[in-house]
Amino acid sequence: xxxxxxxxxxxxxxxxxxxxxxxxxxxxxxxxxxxxxxxxxxxxxxxxxxxxxxxxxxxxxxxxxxxxxxxxxxxxxxxxxxxxxxxxxxxxxxxxxxxxxxxxxxxxxxxxxxxxxxxxxxxxxxxxxxxxxxxxxxxxxxxxxxxxxxxxxxxxxxxxxxxxxxxxxxxxxxxxxxxxxxxxxxxxxxxxxxxxxxxxxxxxxxxxxxxxxxxxxxxxxxxxxxxxxxxxxxxxxxxxxxxxxxxxxxxxxxxxxxxxxxxxxxxxxxxxxxxxxxxxxxxxxxxxxxxxxxxxxxxxxxxxxxxxxxxxxxxxxxxxxxxxxxxxxxxxxxxxxxxxxxxxxxxxxxxxxxxxxxxxxxxxxxxxxxxxxxxxxxxxxxxxxxxxxxxxxxxxxxxxxxxxxxxxxxxxxxxxxxxxxxxxxxxxxxxxxxxxxxxxxxxxxxxxxxxxxxxxxxxxxxxxxxxxxxxxxxxxxxxxxxxxxxxxxxxx
Amino acid sequence: xxxxxxxxxxxxxxxxxxxxxxxxxxxxxxxxxxxxxxxxxxxxxxxxxxxxxxxxxxxxxxxxxxxxxxxxxxxxxxxxxxxxxxxxxxxxxxxxxxxxxxxxxxxxxxxxxxxxxxxxxxxxxxxxxxxxxxxxxxxxxxxxxxxxxxxxxxxxxxxxxxxxxxxxxxxxxxxxxxxxxxxxxxxxxxxxxxxxxxxxxxxxxxxxxxxxxxxxxxxxxxx
Numbered sequence: 001x002x003x004x005x006x007x008x009x010x011x012x013x014x015x016x017x018x019x020x021x022x023x024x025x026x027x028x029x030x031x032x033x034x035x036x037x038x039x040x041x042x043x044x045x046x047x048x049x050x051x052x053x054x055x056x057x058x059x060x061x062x063x064x065x066x067x068x069x070x071x072x073x074x075x076x077x078x079x080x081x082x083x084x085x086x087x088x089x090x091x092x093x094x095x096x097x098x099x100x101x102x103x104x105x106x107x108x109x110x111x112x113x114x115x116x117x118x119x120x121x122x123x124x125x126x127x128x129x130x131x132x133x134x135x136x137x138x139x140x141x142x143x144x145x146x147x148x149x150x151x152x153x154x155x156x157x158x159x160x161x162x163x164x165x166x167x168x169x170x171x172x173x174x175x176x177x178x179x180x181x182x183x184x185x186x187x188x189x190x191x192x193x194x195x196x197x198x199x200x201x202x203x204x205x206x207x208x209x210x211x212x213x214x215x216x217x218x219x220x221x222x223x224x225x226x227x228x229x230x231x232x233x234x235x236x237x238x239x240x241x242x243x244x245x246x247x248x249x250x251x252x253x254x255x256x257x258x259x260x261x262x263x264x265x266x267x268x269x270x271x272x273x274x275x276x277x278x279x280x281x282x283x284x285x286x287x288x289x290x291x292x293x294x295x296x297x298x299x300x301x302x303x304x305x306x307x308x309x310x311x312x313x314x315x316x317x318x319x320x321x322x323x324x325x326x327x328x329x330x331x332x333x334x335x336x337x338x339x340x341x342x343x344x345x346x347x348x349x350x351x352x353x354x355x356x357x358x359x360x361x362x363x364x365x366x367x368x369x370x371x372x373x374x375x376x377x378x379x380x381x382x383x384x385x386x387x388x389x390x391x392x393x394x395x396x397x398x399x400x401x402x403x404x405x406x407x408x409x410x411x412x413x414x415x416x417x418x419x420x421x422x423x424x425x426x427x428x429x430x431x432x433x434x435x436x437x438x439x440x441x442x443x444x445x446x447x448x449x450x451x452x453x454x455x456x457x458x459x460x461x462x463x464x465x466x467x468x469x470x471x472x473x474x475x476x477x478x479x480x481x482x483x484x485x486x487x488x489x490x491x492x
Numbered sequence: 493x494x495x496x497x498x499x500x501x502x503x504x505x506x507x508x509x510x511x512x513x514x515x516x517x518x519x520x521x522x523x524x525x526x527x528x529x530x531x532x533x534x535x536x537x538x539x540x541x542x543x544x545x546x547x548x549x550x551x552x553x554x555x556x557x558x559x560x561x562x563x564x565x566x567x568x569x570x571x572x573x574x575x576x577x578x579x580x581x582x583x584x585x586x587x588x589x590x591x592x593x594x595x596x597x598x599x600x601x602x603x604x605x606x607x608x609x610x611x612x613x614x615x616x617x618x619x620x621x622x623x624x625x626x627x628x629x630x631x632x633x634x635x636x637x638x639x640x641x642x643x644x645x646x647x648x649x650x651x652x653x654x655x656x657x658x659x660x661x662x663x664x665x666x667x668x669x670x671x672x673x674x675x676x677x678x679x680x681x682x683x684x685x686x687x688x689x690x691x692x693x694x695x696x697x698x699x700x701x702x703x704x705x706x707x708x709x710x711x712x713x714x715x
Contacts, residue, residue: 077568143565212600269510278578280595355612429587
């Protein structure tokens with residue numbers, strides 16, 4: 001992997017950006033990718049708002065079953081799938097394309113070539129997704145979890161992935177410098193892994209279905225890896241880039257970075273079958289999934305130590321920076337959500353949590369509390385550098401942070417406490433099923449409240465974002481970064 | 493990390509490992525199971541064989557029920573209803589009467605799309621056709637789909653009333669009208685009746701067809 005004297009990998013990032021030649025180089029890179037990145041982030045914000053609306057409709061329906069039942073287009077199953085796909089493929093992937101590809105370009109230290117390729121890929125992506133989500137609401141939903149997009153839209157998505165993969169390889173091919181920074185390992189891995197997962201899952205479930213439960217096994221190998229080998233490495237790559245950048249301090253340990261990356265790559269992709277514990281699949285397969293899920297403790301603890309030791313002593317600076325608030329919140333949640341996930345894979349725990357809202361809480365904890373928050377942090381860092389202007393409102397950033405942070409924590413607590421009781425009661429045949437359903441109601445209502453908090457947060461984010469994008473010069477031109485406590489000097 | 497080929501090889505082999513181990517191995521091990529009789533008998537050499545003339549299970553899916561499955565898929569029923577049963581000592585699936593035995597891979601071999609599901613906001617449906625049968629079951633499903641509160645007060649399942657049409661009774665009531673008592677708050681206006689559309693009818697036939705009422709050599713139904 002690397003020679004043992006190479007313990008200064010952290011210095012590869014120009015984290016001390018007072019050097020004018022490096023600053024000039026970075027802004028040239030930023031300019032080269034600007035139109036593509038902004039296109040992706042604008043798309044992500046749009047999908048975020050739409051996905052939040054779908055989410056609220058679905059959440060309210062679970063405790064007010066007579067809400068919006070007049071038409072099949074808003075029935076629960078379709079709203080839930082529309083929400084998931086808007087968020088995962090619309091918000092999540094556009095954020096990844098916007099933030100991670102930009103960081104990739106910076107780390108390759110060369111202005112990007114063929115930026116047009118990214119715009120074409122972005123157009124394919126968003127058109128394909130629009131057709132796909134409209135199609136599933138219309139009734140062409142596949143009812144395969146995480147692969148709900150109808151058959152006629154998926155080729156557009158596949159083309160887009162392939163174009164982005166090609167771009168990634170080319171950016172890499174023309175990079176300057178010897179070192180490959182830890183963020184690049186994660187990005188490269190994810191860019192390579194995801195198309196493989198997606199194409200195999202499409203073929204084996206939709207186009208040429210495998211027999212019987214081999215479909216289900218492929219389904220969960222894929223769906224868990226969307227989190228494990230796509231969202232997670234992308235968010236970790238962003239965290240590994242931003243933490244040293246903002247705090248001006250290299251990553252604590254290069255060796256822990258290596259261990260964290262390879263152990264994640266080894267264990268995470270075996271873990272998915274824990275979604276089938278107790279189900280009609282061979283026990284050896286389930287056991288392999290449980291072992292891998294528990295082994296995930298290694299990469300998680302390693303990354304937690306590495307990030308924590310980098311940040312330690314600089315919490316005050318971190319708290320003042322919008323970027324760091326979001327990134328640190330996300331990084332802490334990565335530790336918690338992953339440890340909970342490992343525990344959920346144990347048979348005795350899974351017996352309670354399986355088939356309940358506990359799992360739904362867990363999915364949001366990971367996808368939003370960890371991935372979403374870190375990517376928000378990435379956008380707060382990126383946009384001022386793209387647009388050469390600052391975020392207009394610190395107050396809106398605070399509303400966004402607190403709405404998101406409190407919203408997601410309330411959701412996780414409500415669904416996991418409620419889900420735990422739901423599981424215990426469901427396993428007790430003395431309790432009538434409809435009583436179990438009724439006992440989840442307070443928790444489901446609390447979840448809807450959390451959804452409104454998230455809506456407020458997302459609207460605040462969108463307003464601040466578009467204000468920044470379009471109202472150039474309308475707000476006071478600032479020459480200092482927008483910080484959340486402005487009385488002191490500090491990090492950006 | 494400087495060696496790019498090594499990085500790429502590592503990235504490739506990590507996913508190749510789980511793809512081989514999980515997906516390909518499953519496909520090889522049980523991706524070509526066949527139908528079988530409920531139990532096997534020994535031939536003269538002591539090898540297990542299928543007795544002749546007995547029904548092969550699981551039955552092939554087809555006909556009206558298969559059309560109903562399309563409706564089940566298009567309504568996203570899977571997001572609240574699983575179709576799998578865990579063994580008796582692991583969870584209350586059997587104790588709740590959802591099925592008489594655990595389901596195994598062979599139960600799903602004739603399904604073009606497998607809908608195991610991961611959520612039980614509503615009860616498991618793998619054997620719902622065994623629990624609710626015949627005309628009584630059909631009537632129950634229609635009432636329940638039209639408005640779940642009629643049969644299951646306090647349920648959070650949405651109404652699928654858009655799969656039914658309310659029409660004025662023309663002469664004699666239609667034979668397939670949904671039998672909602674006139675004093676029910678969900679009853680249609682006087683002189684009207686509720687008629688299932690084609691989609692409602694095939695959906696109910698699909699639900700009636702979901703049955704695990706047979707043994708397999710690997711999982712006999714125990715009394």
